[in-house]
Amino acid sequence: MITSAMPLLQIRNVTRRFGAFTAVDAVSLDIEAGEFFTLLGPSGCGKTTLLRMIAGFDAPDAGELLLDGRPLAGIPPEARPLHTVFQSYALFPHMSVAGNVAFPLEMAGCAKDEIRRRVAETLALVHLEDKGAQFPHELSGGQKQRVALARGLVNRPRLLLLDEPLGALDAKLRQEMQGELIRLQRDVGVTFVFVTHSQQEALALSHRVAVMKAGRVEQCDVPDRLYTQPANRFVADFIGKINLIEVEVVAASKIQLHLRAEGLGAIAATDPRPLRPGDRGAFALRPELLRVHAHGEAAGLKNHFSGTVRELLYLGDVTHYKIALDCGLVLEALMPNAAPGRAKFHEIGDPVAVSWRHDAGVFLHEPPAR
Amino acid sequence: MKKPGVWLWAAALTVYAFLYLPLAIVVIFSFNDSMLNAEWVGFTWRWYATLIHDGEMLQAAGNSLLIALLSSACATVLGASAGIAMHRYRFRWLPLLVLTPVAMPEILLGVSLLLFFRQVLDLTLGFLSILVAHITFSIGFVAVIVRARLAGMDESLFEAARDLGATPWTTFRRITLPLILPALAAGFLMSFTLSIDDFVITFFVAGVGVSTLPLQIYSMIKVAVTPEVNAVSTLLMALTLTLILVSTRLAPDVLKGRGAV
């Protein structure tokens, strides 16, 4: 990732309302040149609306968009140096594959020879060199997707916007295209702004991800920070599986944090933030960071609680447990099945105990609503 | 489960007989070697030969073709604009306003156009008034066909064109126009058919000097239904049928299930 002084695209306090409904609510984001940036969020959270404002099909009610430091307001879509890959592909049905890919070059006024050369080059890039003469209705979903990508990339825009481009593909093709997207983005060096509601896709593809909810950005970070340091309950819950325990701060000193959960008791954690006794929130704990012990094993550890196996899902590489603690709380745990001959450690109904390291979980501080 | 099939066939055959028997009789007698439409005497091309030498008839046919060509060309351009506007602006009253003349009883349209030309415009009735009247009742059909075609298309196609660098005008020329071309052709043929066949409205706005094919046929049968009338009717029928077939080919999605016109 190239980081220059000036972000490629600056989104500043952009708001878009439809009647009384606010679809995009004061969103501010900086997108760097060369980045694979993803907008992630549930259906209806405003991802497409934001993308359409960047492309120029829609205009913000408040705030501004800057490309290379220059305001985009008033510039029509055809004059913006960026392209969109639509979810429906939007291939022109009356033009061949080569005709579709040539279209942006023709619009830019390129010479015939150059158009032919670059179309061939770009079709080769997406492995469709022999499909130039075919028409969109003769292609499979994955091939249409590739043509749409080729058409968007052929004249090397500053920015490529992709609105759920893999949404219409089946699982296997989706995975294949994910790899393809990463390779393409790296090879051509075009900045991608990618929209998806699949957290797996977002984590797998992106340099950075902005998690959106109801028109707002909840957190914008690199994938592993998003996963290990979620900013709030929504992000924690939206990305991957997680246990959420309601807690209150008992004591906080330097980086040590003592929490209390109703019924469960004391939890030891680490947190560098200046927290005060009485602060409330959720304690978030990834299932793979929980350890499941046989009854009586490893007693005396911190964060050690006994319970019973309630449900169990054997998944080959891992086993997914649901463990009912003595206080009634149910926690999910994921244990690797690495040890030979010990595929399943425990059976349903077995008395067990769970524990976790003091730095395993994250305290999600939720100041009381005023 | 065989029985209902048979009955359905019988019912359908009856209906088709009702529809096509009178037409078939006209066609058959146009080849009959007799002045009377009574019994079959023998095959002849005589009435078609008479037709070619009938100056008035040829004049009327010429008028009809010219009016049909001009009116459907104008109606296609205007109707397409209306169809695109209806699609783009989704204004509730727009479709209704365009469609009303389509559904209006022809006689009403004829009378109101007559009043309009005479009282409001003080126009001498003739070629021009017929032309304008034909454009008027054709526009709605073209608009509906074009709109149906646009409604079946992915809106992001037009956005994609803009996004890839095309101005609104280029988008229209390179994307919209080619995509609605079949609808334009279908609308043109439909207008042509309507214009060639129209009697009622033309009757009101034609005045005295100018005649069209249907008007000419009418004036002839006031005397008697001659085999010559059969011959010209057969030709008109053949033309209409061809046009309908071609236009349903061009825009099958549009004309399917829309009922008889």
Ligand SMILES: Nc1ncnc2c1ncn2[C@@H]1O[C@H](COP(=O)(O)OP(=O)(O)OP(=O)(O)O)[C@@H](O)[C@H]1O
């Ligand atoms: N033109 C419009 N008029 C009124 N409301 C709109 C319009 N466009 C979008 N909305 C509303 O704004 C909200 C956000 O829509 P948007 O299409 O941006 O969601 P999204 O995040 O892309 O969702 P999805 O994942 O389902 O595509 C939705 O509730 C939608 O109903």
Ligand SMILES: [Mg+2]
């Ligand atoms: Mg969307």
